Amino acid sequence: xxxxxxxxxxxxxxxxxxxxxxxxxxxxxxxxxxxxxxxxxxxxxxxxxxxxxxxxxxxxxxxxxxxxxxxxxxxxxxxxxxxxxxxxxxxxxxxxxxxxxxxxxxxxxxxxxxxx
Amino acid sequence: xxxxxxxxxxxxxxxxxxxxxxxxxxxxxxxxxxxxxxxxxxxxxxxxxxxxxxxxxxxxxxxxxxxxxxxxxxxxxxxxxxxxxxxxxxxxxxxxxxxxxxxxxxxxxxxxxxxxxxxxxxxxxxxxxxxxxxxxxxxxxxxxxxxxxxxxxxxxxxxxxxxxxxxxxxxxxxxxxxxxxxxxxxxxxxxxxxxxxxxxxxxxxxxxxxxxxxxxxxxxxx
Numbered sequence: 254x255x256x257x258x259x260x261x262x263x264x265x266x267x268x269x270x271x272x273x274x275x276x277x278x279x280x281x282x283x284x285x286x287x288x289x290x291x292x293x294x295x296x297x298x299x300x301x302x303x304x305x306x307x308x309x310x311x312x313x314x315x316x317x318x319x320x321x322x323x324x325x326x327x328x329x330x331x332x333x334x335x336x337x338x339x340x341x342x343x344x345x346x347x348x349x350x351x352x353x354x355x356x357x358x359x360x361x362x363x364x365x366x367x368x369x
Numbered sequence: 370x371x372x373x374x375x376x377x378x379x380x381x382x383x384x385x386x387x388x389x390x391x392x393x394x395x396x397x398x399x400x401x402x403x404x405x406x407x408x409x410x411x412x413x414x415x416x417x418x419x420x421x422x423x424x425x426x427x428x429x430x431x432x433x434x435x436x437x438x439x440x441x442x443x444x445x446x447x448x449x450x451x452x453x454x455x456x457x458x459x460x461x462x463x464x465x466x467x468x469x470x471x472x473x474x475x476x477x478x479x480x481x482x483x484x485x486x487x488x489x490x491x492x493x494x495x496x497x498x499x500x501x502x503x504x505x506x507x508x509x510x511x512x513x514x515x516x517x518x519x520x521x522x523x524x525x526x527x528x529x530x531x532x533x534x535x536x537x538x539x540x541x542x543x544x545x546x547x548x549x550x551x552x553x554x555x556x557x558x559x560x561x562x563x564x565x566x567x568x569x570x571x572x573x574x575x576x577x578x579x580x581x582x583x584x585x586x587x588x589x590x591x
Contacts, residue, residue: 276412
């Protein structure tokens with residue numbers, strides 16, 4: 254298949270998106286990530302029944318918090334696809350990459366580098 | 370347990386916006402169970418505040434700590450050596466913890482990070498309901514283990530009232546009529562004769578009507 258996706262994307266593997274908590278996403282932004290994309294299984298296909306639904310709710314919480322602190326909730330997004338959909342993963346990866354490029358860098362990262 | 374709900378982050382930001390060193394202090398007891406003020410919530414609030422202040426270009430130090438309880442002297446003493454370093458402490462404990470903190474560390478402003486709601490139970494994750502109003506004179510023995518003081522909107526002791534319809538309360542069609550529950554329960558226990566007994570006027574002096582209350586147990590005092 255030899256599909257490519259932007260090299261700026263760093264993959265963090267978790268056993269299930271249900272393992273991803275609010276604090277994990279917040280820490281990523283605190284450390285300077287420009288965007289976070291949670292890629293879970295298709296809705297209804299979670300091996301642990303509701304992991305991807307839990308993740309979606311947590312993504313929504315993070316979006317609200319990021320809007321409150323002025324970083325922008327658009328920087329975090331949830332996608333659902335099956336592990337057999339490589340081309341769709343590459344498409345989503347390009348999509349989130351373009352979106353983040355439009356939004357620009359994480360304002361915190363800029364402030365941090367100015368302070369240093 | 371004491372059930373609390375998170376305060377909006379905007380409100381907390383407003384309390385601490387002028388502070389330079391802030392301690393976010395959680396509690397390992399009730400507020401941890403109701404997911405409002407435990408270690409996890411401390412981490413989320415601290416991270417959110419750090420990002421807020423960084424984005425504002427302010428250099429603010431935000432530390433995290435979670436005590437076993439904030440309603441006991443010995444646990445509050447754990448931060449005695451470090452408390453003076455902060456110019457604000459946001460306590461995610463219930464109102465008891467926040468007040469006890471304020472009494473113990475009276476030179477540091479203590480802000481509440483949660484809204485304390487009621488004494489309740491976890492129906493399922495994410496749903497907590499009221500079960501007790503701490504009236505100080507428990508009558509659950511005669512009402513089949515269902516409390517009309519906390520679960521009846523009118524707190525009536527000889528119910529149900531005329532607003533009970535098909536087992537639901539008139540104030541909300543989703544709310545069970547406490548007295549319907551009591552009758553059903555007494556029936557199941559084969560104790561319907563208890564329902565026939567008229568409950569006398571309750572002594573409310575043990576409730577809030579008597580002002581702030583205290584329990585004195587000389588037998589356990591040292």
